Amino acid sequence: MDFSLTDEQEMFRKTVVSFVEKECPREVARQYDENKQFPYDFYEKIARQGWFGLPFPEKYGGNNCGIMELILTTEAFAKYVYDIAGGYVTTMFCGLNILKHGTEEQKDYYVPRIVRGEIRLAISISEPAAGSDAAAISISAVPDGDDFIINGEKMFCSGAEAKNTIITMATRTDKHAQPRQKGISVFLVENDTPGLTMRRIETLGRRTMGTFSLNLDNVRISKNKMLGKLNEGWEVILGNLDKERIVASSAYVGQAQSVVNDALAYAKERVQFGKPIGKFQAISHMLADMQTKVEAARLMVYRAAWMLDQGLPASKEVSMAKLFSSETLMEVATQGMQIMGGYGYCMEYDMQRYFRDAKITTVSAGTSQMQRLIIARHMGL
Numbered sequence: 094m095d096f097s098l099t100d101e102q103e104m105f106r107k108t109v110v111s112f113v114e115k116e117c118p119r120e121v122a123r124q125y126d127e128n129k130q131f132p133y134d135f136y137e138k139i140a141r142q143g144w145f146g147l148p149f150p151e152k153y154g155g156n157n158c159g160i161m162e163l164i165l166t167t168e169a170f171a172k173y174v175y176d177i178a179g180g181y182v183t184t185m186f187c188g189l190n191i192l193k194h195g196t197e198e199q200k201d202y203y204v205p206r207i208v209r210g211e212i213r214l215a216i217s218i219s220e221p222a223a224g225s226d227a228a229a230i231s232i233s234a235v236p237d238g239d240d241f242i243i244n245g246e247k248m249f250c251s252g253a254e255a256k257n258t259i260i261t262m263a264t265r266t267d268k269h270a271q272p273r274q275k276g277i278s279v280f281l282v283e284n285d286t287p288g289l290t291m292r293r294i295e296t297l298g299r300r301t302m303g304t305f306s307l308n309l310d311n312v313r314i315s316k317n318k319m320l321g322k323l324n325e326g327w328e329v330i331l332g333n334l335d336k337e338r339i340v341a342s343s344a345y346v347g348q349a350q351s352v353v354n355d356a357l358a359y360a361k362e363r364v365q366f367g368k369p370i371g372k373f374q375a376i377s378h379m380l381a382d383m384q385t386k387v388e389a390a391r392l393m394v395y396r397a398a399w400m401l402d403q404g405l406p407a408s409k410e411v412s413m414a415k416l417f418s419s420e421t422l423m424e425v426a427t428q429g430m431q432i433m434g435g436y437g438y439c440m441e442y443d444m445q446r447y448f449r450d451a452k453i454t455t456v457s458a459g460t461s462q463m464q465r466l467i468i469a470r471h472m473g474l
């Protein structure tokens with residue numbers, strides 16, 4: 094078995110890591126969170142690097158790279174603030190859905206704009222009554238000539254309010270369909286479409302992207318903006334879910350590594366009872382366990398990404414990696430807070446931000462309970 098990156102991948106990884114150190118250092122990440130500021134400037138810079146084009150074919154201006162290159166990118170992006178990676182993951186994942194399910198016209202229009210960083214994509218599946226049970230979507234899209242009229246409410250759409258954002262929105266087009274998954278259609282809705290209003294939801298963490306509730310009041314959308322076929326939106330939503338989950342998981346690993354790095358540096362510096370606290374076995378063993386778990390999470394993510402790149406079925410491995418990396422991030426962030434004592438609780442240190450941002454990773458992109466359900470099904474349960 095060979096777990097090493099190729100020379101090109103290692104060179105690429107180093108390039109992204111040093112880019113993040115220069116363009117999104119600790120102080121900048123802190124400001125994004127404190128000011129609840131969308132990272133437009135950072136995204137403009139990565140567009141100039143060509144990194145919005147990584148997974149897309151050359152004919153659209155992309156680089157035709159695999160999932161492995163994507164996860165190396167997001168692992169590095171998440172170093173200081175998770176949302177830098179989060180916004181990127183959503184645009185990549187929705188863009189891949191357009192590539193897979195879009196008409197030729199849709200692909201020609203949207204994909205080059207994504208690659209150039211001119212548009213970004215958000216995903217809106219959740220509703221007040223549709224969380225883990227995503228098939229409970231009820232927001233209605235009713236045909237009206239060449240258009241559809243959408244009415245209803247959506248919850249938790251991350252990054253929905255950012256400039257030039259297109260919301261990939263799952264709607265109900267057949268309310269009698271059985272099973273319920275058969276009556277869902279997806280539309281590409283520009284976030285300045287008349288009749289669409291948004292409200293920012295105040296959250297514990299993930300404040301850079303922000304998450305929004307949406308109200309749609311007679312929103313008129315052309316049928317040309319339907320992604321995939323009528324009533325077959327469930328396949329569109331699920332189409333690249335494994336890729337989204339694994340790329341998000343690599344960002345959890347990137348953030349978890351920062352937690353360990355910060356806690357380790359603190360344990361070497363903080364002196365109590367005449368010696369650095371890292372010299373106390375209780376602290377040094379906690380750090381050893383933290384690094385071991387992060388390394389295990391990284392290996393699980395890399396293996397699942399490798400399987401996807403080989404075209405192998407990897408749904409179980411992706412769910413295992415998502416489950417383990419998100420729970421590891423939450424666990425090490427809690428331990429990191431403990432190692433820093435009272436200082437971890439202070440807003441001037443980054444540990445509290447890692448801790449706040451970590452909390453949602455076991456919920457978003459499918460809760461830990463849902464991942465266990467998927468894994469158990471693969472085990473024949």
Ligand SMILES: Cc1cc2nc3c(=O)[nH]c(=O)nc-3n(C[C@H](O)[C@H](O)[C@H](O)COP(=O)(O)OP(=O)(O)OC[C@H]3O[C@@H](n4cnc5c(N)ncnc54)[C@H](O)[C@@H]3O)c2cc1C
Nearest residue numbers: 216217218219224225249250251299304456457458460462
């Ligand atoms: C910051 C943030 C950003 C988000 N971004 C987006 C986004 O961009 N787009 C989007 O569509 N959604 C987004 N979400 C929504 C997110 O995907 C949901 O919160 C998630 O799917 C869980 O749904 P819920 O919160 O309604 O919880 P529920 O589904 O109500 O679950 C509550 C609890 O019950 C458990 N549970 C539910 N069903 C079962 C079961 N069958 N077996 C065992 N346990 C079960 C869950 O695991 C959980 O612990 C975001 C949420 C947040 C907070």
